[in-house]
Amino acid sequence: MSTADSSSFAMSSATQIAAQIRSGQMTASAVLENHLAAITARESEIHAFNLVTIDQARAQAAAVDAMVAAGQDPGPLAGVPVAIKDNMCTRGVPTTCSSRMLEGWRPPYDATVVTKLAAAGAVMIGKTNLDEFAMGSSTENSAFGPTRNPRDTSRVPGGSSGGSAAAVAAGFAPISLGSDTGGSIRQPAALCGVVGVKPTYGMVSRLGLVAFASSLDQIGPFANDVADAALVMDVIAGHDPGDSTSIPMEHPSLTAAIAQGVEGLRIGRITDLPGGADPEVEARLEEAFAALAAAGAQIVDVQVPALTYGLTAYYLIAPAEASSNLARYDGVRYGMRVPASDTNSMYMATRHEGFGPEVKRRIMLGTYALSAGYFDAYYGKALKVRRLIADDFDRAYQQVDVMLTPTAPSVAFALGAKTDDPLAMYLCDTYTIPSNLAGHPAMSVPFGTGADDLPVGVQIMAATLNEPVMFRVAAALEAAAGSNGNGRGGQ
Amino acid sequence: MPERIDVHVVAKVSRLARLDLTPSEIEVTTEQLAKMLDHFADIDAVDLDAVVPMTQPYPLINVLREDVEQPCLDRDEVLAVAPDVEDHRFRVPPIIGLED
Amino acid sequence: MSEFLIDGSEGGRFEMVVGLEVHVELATATKLFSGSPNRFGDEPNTNIDPVTLGLPGALPVLNRQAVEFAMRIGLALNCTVQACTFHRKNYFYPDMPKAYQISQYDVPLNVDGWLDLPDGTRIGVERAHLEEDTGKSTHMGGSGGRIHGSESSLIDFNRAGVPLVEIVGRPDIRTPEQARQYVTELRAILVAIGASDAKMEEGSMRVDANVSVRLPGGELGTRCEIKNLNSVRSLGRAVEYEARRQVALIEAGERIRQETRHWDETDGRTHTLRSKEDADDYRYFLEPDLVPLAPDQAWIDAVRAALPALPAERRASVAGMTGVAADSEAVMVLVDRGQDHYLCQVADAGGDPARALIHIKEAFADQGEQPLVEAGHLATLTQMELRGDLTATQAKQVLAEMVSGAGDPVAIAAAKGFEAMDSSALEALVDQTIADLPDVWAKFCAGEGKAAGALVGAVMKASKGQADGKAVTALLHSRKG
């Protein structure tokens, strides 16, 4: 099969693939082989994956085909290839977090999302590259080399879920999972021109997600369109008794919600949003407001003053939690060990060798922020700022249903552009961080292009559990982007 | 705000975090952390006295499981990926120097 | 309350100030935050799951039964049970899988209680909180399983994540005996409420002692924490040794350094384990993987209502029933063995409680809470004694037969030919004995204690054990005039 064939086939949506496989018009094995062909054609250039799980995927696809042949329904994601960020546990399949520390580790259990995807008929095609332990905004902090942006391979795909974003953008898989602690799904989605969703904290189980910052982490999907993202959400959302922070409720179908339109919805424009976005990005955001107004929504100016402190609160809280979460990598039970004459030296050497510079930087920052004498000045204050941000959001959501911002301040930047300046890299997350601090849902939808014809994403933020309205707005933006020749639909 | 971070504090923090940083790494880290902490001083201007810290995004209480045995992991599968094993146990070099 | 003061020079007399921290493993089926078994003595690393091993991606979920046991402990120790949170205590140690222990910090489950010692002293309980246990390290090579000089250590994580309650007592203890009583009483309470088997020798109950000394009423001194106290006896010896060591240092004009010390049972001394001069920096912060625990009043009330009678209450009731002091050995032992309910059965069957108490204490040590001897039979035995049908010696013999399964004491006594001697026959025997042993009689009359024993013994022998010792003694005294 030729590359052209496979890539056009591969770009068809998860919704269509599942429908055709369930109805017997296509086989899961054929769909898989097409995607494997797309990977063969471009993976060496992109490096979206740490591991392509060819054999396991073929077995899973064959099982799906057998079910269909036997008259059984494999589920809503029947035969859909899915790429999994390599910080989610997959039983018997290496899970590295793109760190030397976990190189070769094979988890003895599956993450809840992995179990749920398999139960819905999805076929895991591989484990995707990320910034080590999900710490970064460019996927350059991987111990196994950077992922490149399929839209321009001299550019970063964003991060930390850059491999999952690139996999979907390159047609390696119609859908993928990422994790988002401060924007790690939405920012790479924007930079790669795909849809990316960070659900309400507690909506998707974190069990089996290797923790970065426990009170901020959420798993969510990447997809080529809003309907596919909704389809994945409907599969992975839901209460998990194995995650104490999982919300014990049934979630309404997002697939059903997206058709409802935006007429009458109140869309917030944040007038005191911290500046710094590129003019083209600002221009796309204005066009998005105009498109929603044209679709019958009302644009309302709101203020969320505490957002300006989001970056500080985040870069104290996330490293603090991370410093504790990553303390378990000590060379005793699993993963890497640098031999030494005593246990303490073994810890010091193992952790020095096993972690890359960004991870060490954050462990240092977080350890400092929690340590005696500094706790109140840093971590304690950051938790209070977090409250201010959530309170300001709550006030704003009394006036509006959702708020739009840029997802990222700029289009994809060149590899190496920000690697020497950690703070400049952190500023990529300015717009995405607040939703994590508040625990609110947010998503990025491609909306036109900016500098060098590279994709721009618009972020839709909503209040806790208001995903149905967020998805309605996303669908409207997607339709508008398609019709004015800006978004993916115009490619 | 505490005093500006210096190499002594960074060296102490690196020991707490069990990261064996070289002197030059400590210097670079000190510079980077200092720059970040300067940036993070923006929150010093905020009046936070009456604010209750927020630690969890979604308010849940009393999440409990029943006291019922679940299947254990397979010992051999677990020990197979361990760095050093003896007599079905995880082996470590002598435990000294852990006091600080 | 017993005085315990340590003499210093120039007439100074120091008192010891002791506060105990006791860790108890809860009697749950599974771990505090996961479903692998909480079981002692299994093959190494078999009771493991992702949470227990601190695997990447593992998440804790709190065990309801552990919470309930912890609430029982709090209520039994007169604590206030309150809404509470969990923190991470961060430190590196190979038997601590996540490199943090999930524990409770500023807001624990149980606060502000107390425990009354059998002698009436009230010891404050500051808090009793939930936390997880560590794995177990075995030090290989070197000498005697010590860390120092070992070549490697082997870690078994079966114990990791076992639920613990840490009971932090206030520094209200002033004597080694009170320290022993506190732990003994606490253990009795824990067993009675079913929260723990509290076996110090198996490590399911572990005691650390904070010891300082001061002139009575003076400022609190610098304290040292003694670890590794694995018996009540060691505890008493260790706190006494440590208090004397501190007094000696003060007398020598030296400063007491705050440190953690280790009790060595073989040399009877405490040794420096590590200095606490550099305070630990545990970087406590709220555990983000858990949500607050907030037992409502209905739950607390239900746990309180289901609490069984506590040892002190049961001892008081035995004391009331028998007239024997509540802190006497017999009453303590009976309640400790849980045989007080059986004593009630004997009393209900018409038995004499005081006599029954002694018989149970002496003869039923290994019989458990419900001895095999029918309560009615023991009741009958005490009635026979009371009527003077049996002497104390005969009663003992009959009881021995009853314990070995012979049943009805009336039948046993008849089979053995035990009949009470009438008083004229006894008087004749006593007079005969006085006549036979004039020297001994003279000594008896001169008030020599040993002579009494010899005379009573001779009468008993002559009666072939049928005489009642007390009656013989009374007769001897009446003959003496």
Ligand SMILES: [Mg+2]
């Ligand atoms: Mg303690």
Ligand SMILES: [Zn+2]
């Ligand atoms: Zn403790």
